[in-house]
Amino acid sequence: MIQKVGRGLLRSELKTSIHARAYATTRPSLHRANEDKSCVHPCYSNTNKLSTLHRPTAIVLLNMGGPATLPAVQPFLTNLFSDGDLIPLPLQSFSAPWIAKRRTPQIEKQYAAIGGGSPILKWSEQQGQGMVDLLNEEIPELGNFRSYVGFRYADPLTPEMLGRLKEDGVKRAVAFTQYPQYSCSTTGSSLNELYRQVHKLGSEGIKWSVIDRWGMHEGFVEAVTSRILAALEQLPAHRRSKATLLFSAHSLPMSVVNRGDPYVAEVAMTVGSVMRRLANHETPHANPYRLVWQSQVGPSAWMGQQTSEAIKGLARLGGIEEKRAAADNVVLVPIAFTSDHIETLYELDLEYVKEGEELGLTVVRAESLNGSPIFIRAMADIVKDHMKETEGPNGQPVSQQMMLRCPGCTNDTCGQQKRWFSKWGSD
Numbered sequence: 001m002i003q004k005v006g007r008g009l010l011r012s013e014l015k016t017s018i019h020a021r022a023y024a025t026t027r028p029s030l031h032r033a034n035e036d037k038s039c040v041h042p043c044y045s046n047t048n049k050l051s052t053l054h055r056p057t058a059i060v061l062l063n064m065g066g067p068a069t070l071p072a073v074q075p076f077l078t079n080l081f082s083d084g085d086l087i088p089l090p091l092q093s094f095s096a097p098w099i100a101k102r103r104t105p106q107i108e109k110q111y112a113a114i115g116g117g118s119p120i121l122k123w124s125e126q127q128g129q130g131m132v133d134l135l136n137e138e139i140p141e142l143g144n145f146r147s148y149v150g151f152r153y154a155d156p157l158t159p160e161m162l163g164r165l166k167e168d169g170v171k172r173a174v175a176f177t178q179y180p181q182y183s184c185s186t187t188g189s190s191l192n193e194l195y196r197q198v199h200k201l202g203s204e205g206i207k208w209s210v211i212d213r214w215g216m217h218e219g220f221v222e223a224v225t226s227r228i229l230a231a232l233e234q235l236p237a238h239r240r241s242k243a244t245l246l247f248s249a250h251s252l253p254m255s256v257v258n259r260g261d262p263y264v265a266e267v268a269m270t271v272g273s274v275m276r277r278l279a280n281h282e283t284p285h286a287n288p289y290r291l292v293w294q295s296q297v298g299p300s301a302w303m304g305q306q307t308s309e310a311i312k313g314l315a316r317l318g319g320i321e322e323k324r325a326a327a328d329n330v331v332l333v334p335i336a337f338t339s340d341h342i343e344t345l346y347e348l349d350l351e352y353v354k355e356g357e358e359l360g361l362t363v364v365r366a367e368s369l370n371g372s373p374i375f376i377r378a379m380a381d382i383v384k385d386h387m388k389e390t391e392g393p394n395g396q397p398v399s400q401q402m403m404l405r406c407p408g409c410t411n412d413t414c415g416q417q418k419r420w421f422s423k424w425g426s427d
């Protein structure tokens with residue numbers, strides 16, 4: 001059992017909390033800043049005080065989700081292939097279940113190999129609880145925070161999440177994407193679905209704002225950096241500084257990249273931020289690195305270089321152009337997803353690490369963020385900053401960047417969704 005210790009830290013992860021402290025000391029105390037009572041949250045307005053004081057402020061963690069059990073694989077894939085914002089297919093309502101059924105045995109095998117299901121719900125609930133514990137301790141004057149999960153392809157799906165919000169009498173909600181970098185195929189799809197479902201099921205007057213991306217947030221960057229430092233520790237000391245860091249992100253079809261999707265650039269910005277942080281860390285590291293792309297599906301062109309090809313190439317060329325033995329070490333770093341899933345536990349661990357080792361490389365993987373206390377601290381800080389901004393006198397529910405559609409977008413829902421969120425989720 002995992003025991004909670006002070007301020008939401010998990011005892012099993014305390015060993016990494018030294019980095020959390022280093023990051024925390026760089027943060028101004030938002031709690032003190034809020035004590036000046038200039039906050040205009042409804043809790044402070046006399047007329048609304050009684051009616052809103054105990055209503056939860058919902059922090060809704062949006063993500064794709066994953067099948068918790070093997071029988072949940074086919075429904076998960078059916079939902080995924082039915083998503084026209086992710087994969088537009090001809091006659092989608094017929095073709096999606098058919099493709100999903102055909103693909104199910106292969107994907108079931110992968111989930112069976114990682115323990116019979118996706119751990120994403122477990123991690124999302126744990127991260128969300130840790131985050132709201134911090135928020136309720138540090139900024140109770142800005143809300144009575146409660147965390148909810150809204151998945152795009154697995155339970156709890158958006159309608160179930162909305163039902164929970166209504167049951168709890170929520171009137172203020174933050175859609176907090178759990179994809180650090182924005183893509184219209186991930187965060188955009190979740191926001192489009194939220195927009196559609198609220199219009200189908202009724203909004204009950206909930207006021208929505210959106211945290212749409214945070215790939216360069218210093219707490220997130222520090223959380224990834226500490227995972228890399230821990231992975232480097234697994235290598236012999238004299239090989240650490242020359243090991244190649246291979247940042248690996250889920251790829252995107254080139255058709256999506258070429259319509260102006262921001263994801264590829266944003267993943268690269270995360271990698272740049274992590275490399276800068278790593279170089280400035282207590283233990284200086286300026287390892288050679290590359291950003292590579294994994295998990296492409298189907299025959300069309302996808303963003304490359306593929307992770308598996310990069311591993312083969314490193315084995316062929318031997319890393320940096322010196323001291324071959326030192327350079328034959330590789331650290332795989334998942335960079336676009338915050339908890340474990342088949343791409344880390346199956347593709348990276350069971351396929352690529354093995355493949356690299358068969359080719360003579362030493363390959364270690366940086367752990368996914370999962371229950372990282374540094375990451376949970378960062379989630380709370382991201383929400384704190386957002387609450388301060390949105391509840392202030394000139395608060396805006398969405399970022400300007402979110403309001404810009406891809407220049408090649410032809411999906412009307414994207415425009416409707418953005419306009420709707422920009423009015424706090426009202427028509």
Ligand SMILES: C=CC1=C(C)c2cc3[nH]c(cc4nc(cc5[nH]c(cc1n2)c(C)c5CCC(=O)O)C(CCC(=O)O)=C4C)c(C)c3C=C
Nearest residue numbers: 066086087118183185186250252253297336337341342343
């Ligand atoms: C930031 C991460 C992801 C992006 C961007 C993304 C885009 C994207 N994905 C598909 C198609 C599939 N993805 C599948 C699984 C899957 N995708 C992501 C993340 C991103 N996808 C994850 C984490 C997972 C695994 C979920 C898990 O539980 O482990 C699948 C299903 C698996 C399979 O059939 O191979 C498909 C299909 C497209 C087309 C796309 C961009 C348009």
Ligand code: FES
Nearest residue numbers: 184405406409414
């Ligand atoms: S596809 Fe990017 S805004 Fe519509």
Ligand SMILES: [Fe+2]
Nearest residue numbers: 250251295297
């Ligand atoms: Fe995907």
